[in-house]
Amino acid sequence: MNSEGTAPMTTKTSCGGVALDVEGLRMRYGTTDVLRDVTFRARHGEVVALLGPNGAGKSTTIEILEGFRLRSAGRVTVLGTDPAHADERWRARVGVVLQSWRDHGKWRVRELLTHFGRYYVPYATEAVPRPWDADELLAAVGLSAQAGDKVRTLSGGQRRRLDVAVGLVGRPELLFLDEPTAGLDPRARYEFHDLVHRLAADHRTTILLTTHDLAEADKLADRIMILSGGRIVADGSAADLARRAAAADEVSWTREGRHFTHRTGESTRFVRELFLEHGEAIGDLAVRRASLEDTYLALVREHGTGSGGAAGAGAGQKAVAAR
Structure with missing residues (x-):
C-alpha cells in the first residue's frame, strides 16, 4: 500500500496476450437461459469491470x-485452459476474493496467510515465486x-x-474481485485502488472485478463490460460507452430570475x-457531463433486463430528477 499518502497510479496499463477468452457462453437452468452468447476477451x-443489475448473470459468469x-454451451479459456477441466496447477495461478468467506477467527493474521501460502509452494516457478511472503x-x-x-x-474493514x-x-x-471494497473506509479504499493499479502495471496481473460502485469501476478499469439480459451489451472504456449510449449532458443556468435545465x-x-x-x-451556468452512471442506466434501459433492470433504471431516473 502507499504508506506515504502519495496519489495512486492512474495511467492505464499496456497489455499483451490473452488471459480470458470467452465465446458463445451459455448457461441454462431448466428452460431459462441465464447467459446467452456471452463473448469477450x-x-x-x-483491469476489466463487469457491471450489471442484480440477476443479470454476473455471478454465474x-x-x-x-x-x-459447469456451463451449458460455449467456449471458455482461462490462462490457456478450460476451467471445466483444470487441475491444481491451474488453480494455483488464479486468485479469488469473495464478498465474504468463512474465516478462522482463532488464527492470527500472519499465521493464517503463512498456512494458506504453503499450499502454493509446489507450484512456484522461476518466473513466479510462490507464495507471496x-x-x-x-x-x-x-x-x-x-x-x-x-x-x-479485526474490524470489518x-x-x-x-x-x-x-x-x-x-x-x-x-x-x-467480487465487490472488493465493500466495508472499507475512504482511505482504505484509496489505498486498495492503488494496489490494484500496481498489480496490473508491475505484475501484469489480469483483474476481473464486479462492483455496484460505478465510480470505482470508472477509476479502476481499463474496460467496462455491461451484462444485461444474459448478454454483454456494451464493452469499452467509460468514454467509449458514453459515446455509444449517447448519454446526455445536463446544462443549467439562470436568466431573469428563473432557473433552467436542459439535457443535450x-x-x-x-x-x-x-x-x-x-448574452x-x-x-x-453549469454543465454536468454524462457520468458512467448515466451511461450505465441508458444502456440497461435500452436492452431491458426484467425486474432487476427496471428497478435499477427507476432508481436512476429518480436520482436524475432530484438533481
Missing part, C-alpha cells in the same frame, strides 16, 4: 470462469500492525483487507448558442 495486465460451475503481503494490504492479532478481533490478502497469497496471474448530447454547441441568443443575461 481480456488481456494480461488488463464469474463462477464458470473460476471453474466452480506473508510480511510483504501484509504490508501491501495495510495490515502489518495487525499481523499478530487474531482474525476475530481490516477483515476485508485480509480477504484480499488471502486472494493474493499465491501471486495469481488472474484475480477475480451537444453541450458545447448548446452553450455557445445560448450565449449568442441571451450577459445568462447567469449561474
Whole structure:
C-alpha cells in the first residue's frame, strides 16, 4: 500500500496476450437461459469491470470462469485452459476474493496467510515465486500492525483487507474481485485502488472485478463490460460507452430570475448558442457531463433486463430528477 499518502497510479496499463477468452457462453437452468452468447476477451495486465443489475448473470459468469460451475454451451479459456477441466496447477495461478468467506477467527493474521501460502509452494516457478511472503503481503494490504492479532478481533474493514490478502497469497496471474471494497473506509479504499493499479502495471496481473460502485469501476478499469439480459451489451472504456449510449449532458443556468435545465448530447454547441441568443443575461451556468452512471442506466434501459433492470433504471431516473 502507499504508506506515504502519495496519489495512486492512474495511467492505464499496456497489455499483451490473452488471459480470458470467452465465446458463445451459455448457461441454462431448466428452460431459462441465464447467459446467452456471452463473448469477450481480456488481456494480461488488463483491469476489466463487469457491471450489471442484480440477476443479470454476473455471478454465474464469474463462477464458470473460476471453474466452480459447469456451463451449458460455449467456449471458455482461462490462462490457456478450460476451467471445466483444470487441475491444481491451474488453480494455483488464479486468485479469488469473495464478498465474504468463512474465516478462522482463532488464527492470527500472519499465521493464517503463512498456512494458506504453503499450499502454493509446489507450484512456484522461476518466473513466479510462490507464495507471496506473508510480511510483504501484509504490508501491501495495510495490515502489518495487525499481523499478530487474531482474525476475530479485526474490524470489518481490516477483515476485508485480509480477504484480499488471502486472494493474493499465491501471486495469481488472474484475480477475480467480487465487490472488493465493500466495508472499507475512504482511505482504505484509496489505498486498495492503488494496489490494484500496481498489480496490473508491475505484475501484469489480469483483474476481473464486479462492483455496484460505478465510480470505482470508472477509476479502476481499463474496460467496462455491461451484462444485461444474459448478454454483454456494451464493452469499452467509460468514454467509449458514453459515446455509444449517447448519454446526455445536463446544462443549467439562470436568466431573469428563473432557473433552467436542459439535457443535450451537444453541450458545447448548446452553450455557445445560448450565449449568442441571451448574452450577459445568462447567469449561474453549469454543465454536468454524462457520468458512467448515466451511461450505465441508458444502456440497461435500452436492452431491458426484467425486474432487476427496471428497478435499477427507476432508481436512476429518480436520482436524475432530484438533481
